[in-house]
Amino acid sequence: MSSADNIERSxxxxxxxxxxxxDKRILNDAYAALGKAVHKQQPMTxxxxxxxxxxxxxxxxxxxxxxxxLAFALxxxxxxxxAVNIKGIxxxxxxxxxxxxxxxxxxxxxxxxxxWASETLxxxxxxxxxxxxxxxxxxxxxxxxxxxxxxxxxxxxTEPITQQMLAEFEKSAAGSADMVxxxxxxxxxxxxxxxxxxxxxxxAAVPGTKAYDLNWIAKSTDSQAVVHRKWRVFVEExxxxxxxxxxxxxxxxxxxxxxxxxxxxxxxxxxxIQDIIKNIFxxxxxxxxxxxFIGTPGAQR
Amino acid sequence: xLDEKRLIWELKQGSNDALRRIYxxxxxxxxxxxxxxxxxxxxxxxxxxxxxxxxAGAIGNIQLRxxxxxxxxxxxxxxxxxxxxxxxxxxxxxxxxxxxAADSDGPVRSxxxxxxxxxxxxALAQLPFEQRETIVLHLNGGMKFKEIAKMxxxxxxxxxxxxxxxxxxxxxxxxxxxxx
Numbered sequence: 001m002s003s004a005d006n007i008e009r010s011x012x013x014x015x016x017x018x019x020x021x022x023d024k025r026i027l028n029d030a031y032a033a034l035g036k037a038v039h040k041q042q043p044m045t046x047x048x049x050x051x052x053x054x055x056x057x058x059x060x061x062x063x064x065x066x067x068x069x070l071a072f073a074l075x076x077x078x079x080x081x082x083a084v085n086i087k088g089i090x091x092x093x094x095x096x097x098x099x100x101x102x103x104x105x106x107x108x109x110x111x112x113x114x115x116w117a118s119e120t121l122x123x124x125x126x127x128x129x130x131x132x133x134x135x136x137x138x139x140x141x142x143x144x145x146x147x148x149x150x151x152x153x154x155x156x157x158t159e160p161i162t163q164q165m166l167a168e169f170e171k172s173a174a175g176s177a178d179m180v181x182x183x184x185x186x187x188x189x190x191x192x193x194x195x196x197x198x199x200x201x202x203x204a205a206v207p208g209t210k211a212y213d214l215n216w217i218a219k220s221t222d223s224q225a226v227v228h229r230k231w232r233v234f235v236e237e238x239x240x241x242x243x244x245x246x247x248x249x250x251x252x253x254x255x256x257x258x259x260x261x262x263x264x265x266x267x268x269x270x271x272x273i274q275d276i277i278k279n280i281f282x283x284x285x286x287x288x289x290x291x292x293f294i295g296t297p298g299a300q301r
Numbered sequence: 302x303l304d305e306k307r308l309i310w311e312l313k314q315g316s317n318d319a320l321r322r323i324y325x326x327x328x329x330x331x332x333x334x335x336x337x338x339x340x341x342x343x344x345x346x347x348x349x350x351x352x353x354x355x356x357a358g359a360i361g362n363i364q365l366r367x368x369x370x371x372x373x374x375x376x377x378x379x380x381x382x383x384x385x386x387x388x389x390x391x392x393x394x395x396x397x398x399x400x401x402a403a404d405s406d407g408p409v410r411s412x413x414x415x416x417x418x419x420x421x422x423x424a425l426a427q428l429p430f431e432q433r434e435t436i437v438l439h440l441n442g443g444m445k446f447k448e449i450a451k452m453x454x455x456x457x458x459x460x461x462x463x464x465x466x467x468x469x470x471x472x473x474x475x476x477x478x479x480x481x
Contacts, residue, residue: 016332022346026349026353027320027353030356033357113306128306260366
């Protein structure tokens with residue numbers, strides 16, 4: 001080989017492989033760190049839906065005090081009507097019983113993930129795309145059953161939910177909806193700017209709402225690099241509930257914000273969620289209860 | 302190809318299997334990047350260790366805006382920069398590296414890279430840090446110049462210049478060594 005002649009190709013072909021003992025050491029330490037991280041996640045309060053969308057700690061007195069102070073600092077006195085503040089949004093979301101969330105990555109017209117959740121029904125339904133395969137995953141925590149329907153084959157996989165699965169699911173579901181900019185409201189930087197967008201064209205994008213921006217500068221945990229972030233929320237004034245959320249980011253203060261993704265939020269009734277589940281998995285009576293059942297809903301068994 | 306969103310979701314549930322799959326997918330490439338930058342395989346393994354332990358430990362706060370590979374590559378580069386700044390390891394500057402590379406096989410385990418590749422990494426070690434970083438990120442990390450510019454917060458033309466000058470210098474180093 002002539003290194004000087006094919007230098008780019010030669011560098012690109014450089015390849016080291018980790019040693020088995022290195023893999024073992026790294027994975028063991030990483031597993032331990034993961035275990036601590038998952039264990040360390042604070043217990044949530046409020047409704048299950050509230051936990052899912054907020055991951056906040058409103059029940060902790062110190063947290064409440066901090067949030068009130070923060071909300072006060074971020075409050076915008078809207079001269080044209082009732083103003084919405086961050087606290088109001090977090091509070092409203094923590095009381096939600098039924099919700100439907102659709103996430104759209106930039107440039108996508110169809111959602112990458114949809115979640116229906118009902119606290120009263122004890123169900124969470126996810127529609128996700130795994131590779132080229134779309135699937136619905138239903139966590140029916142009241143009946144302790146998890147069902148997966150693969151759209152490509154129409155097959156349904158059912159398994160019982162164990163206590164451990166349920167505990168893990170509750171933890172993970174807390175972060176499954178990318179709705180609020182900070183998992184804990186206390187983490188909102190004190191210099192973040194909360195402002196009402198005084199532009200009817202913007203608000204008109206979601207009728208019946210007012211649009212607000214939260215701007216802040218995020219610093220990477222691994223570097224000194226900063227990212228300017230913007231969280232735009234279209235809020236119903238009457239309920240303080242978000243109907244649409246948009247995420248933006250830019251590298252420098254002079255740059256233009258780049259759109260990253262949006263989240264469309266609806267608040268269906270219990271009946272509507274039940275109908276959706278029924279349409280996907282069939283009526284409750286027809287659903288398989290046997291663990292590890294794989295088949296087609298409604299098919300003769 | 303990994304379904305990164307799903308894996309992150311599983312990881313947030315505490316899935317060791319998801320962590321293992323992510324590690325197995327990216328470990329060799331990340332190790333190669335770190336070793337090429339540091340010219341020290343043992344230090345590169347330490348970087349890999351720190352990156353994955355930190356990644357697992359911070360999983361609750363991680364919200365990916367780009368690909369997982371980009372995130373992990375950036376984490377590796379940031380730790381390499383920290384090591385470079387602190388000079389805690391056998392990382393050497395241009396002049397020192399030249400001496401080191403000429404006098405020894407260097408701390409990179411040449412048996413693992415191979416003889417020719419060892420010469421390449423020796424030559425890489427003699428480049429200024431910024432040129433080396435650009436070359437490694439582009440050729441080993443598979444990053445586009447535009448992505449590197451964004452990560453380093455410098456103009457695209459600067460990235461392209463560093464890449465070109467770095468390669469030219471490496472060619473010169475390798476040719477001179479071949480004459481000896």
